[in-house]
Amino acid sequence: MRVIVQESPFDYGIEAEAFADGRHDMGAIVTFAGIVRDIAGGLDVMEIEHYPGMTEKALEKIAAEAVERWSLGDALVIHRYGRMGAGEKIMMVATAARHRKDAFEAAEYLMDYLKSRAPFWKKEHTQSDAGWVAAKDEDEAALKRW
Amino acid sequence: MDVLYFAWVRERIGLPKEKIETSAATVNDLIAELRAREDRYEAAFADLSALRVALDQELSEFDSPLEGVREVAFFPPMTGG
Structure with a gap:
């Protein structure tokens, strides 16, 4: 299990390949990447603030729970902070399981939890304005299914 | 702490971190102390439903005790x- 919090970009292809490489016991790998989406008015910069220390702890706890619950062979979480432009990758998760159902479910669980339980905050900057992204009720509600 | x-x-408060000497027993007590300080604290803590709190980097509740807490x-x- 690996949790990485970094400012610099990461290479999704290389990370996904490295994660999947050399596994003989796991029949399913699921990867997901979150991308900075453009917004009405044109996104200039997406700024992501985080809580150093707590971020790593929260992500490790979430990933460990996923590994335990779905008997994963491995799990990977990479999440960036700082400033990035539309189209850039913000984060990725990868899960390895014996069967695809567990790999998919575990990846969804990781995404649901790190959306509202890992201390990241997004701020969208346009040419004329800047505003913090509000948490959505449905993101909180999504946790109830687990 | x-x-x-x-x-x-x-x-809203205008700083990322500060050291506070307090004898507040709970998070709610600490918030009451801060709100009484200045308008910018009052503005930040006006709506607690829009806020979350972490004690020593663990998500916690507003009625949680502060004894032994460092951050x-x-x-x-x-x-x-």
């Missing part, structure tokens, strides 16, 4: 992913 602020809470952080609901 160290008190940390993130996102718009940090912006308190206030922030809005998280928006990762």
Whole structure:
């Protein structure tokens, strides 16, 4: 299990390949990447603030729970902070399981939890304005299914 | 103890971190002390439903005790992913 919090970009292809490489016991790998989406008015910069220390702890706890619950062979979480432009990758998760159902479910669980339980905050900057992204009720509600 | 602020809470109060000497028994007591200080704290803590608190980097409740706690952080609901 690996949790990485970094400012610099990461290479999704290389990370996904490295994660999947050399596994003989796991029949399913699921990867997901979150991308900075453009917004009405044109996104200039997406700024992501985080809580150093707590971020790593929260992500490790979430990933460990996923590994335990779905008997994963491995799990990977990479999440960036700082400033990035539309189209850039913000984060990725990868899960390895014996069967695809567990790999998919575990990846969804990781995404649901790190959306509202890992201390990241997004701020969208346009040419004329800047505003913090509000948490959505449905993101909180999504946790109830687990 | 160290008190940390993130996102718009940090912006509203105007600083990311401060040391506070307090005998507040709970998070709610600490918030009451802060609100009484200055308008910018009053503005930041006006609506507690829009805030979350972490004690020593673990999400906690507003009625949680502060005994033994070294780091308190206030922030809005998280928006990762």
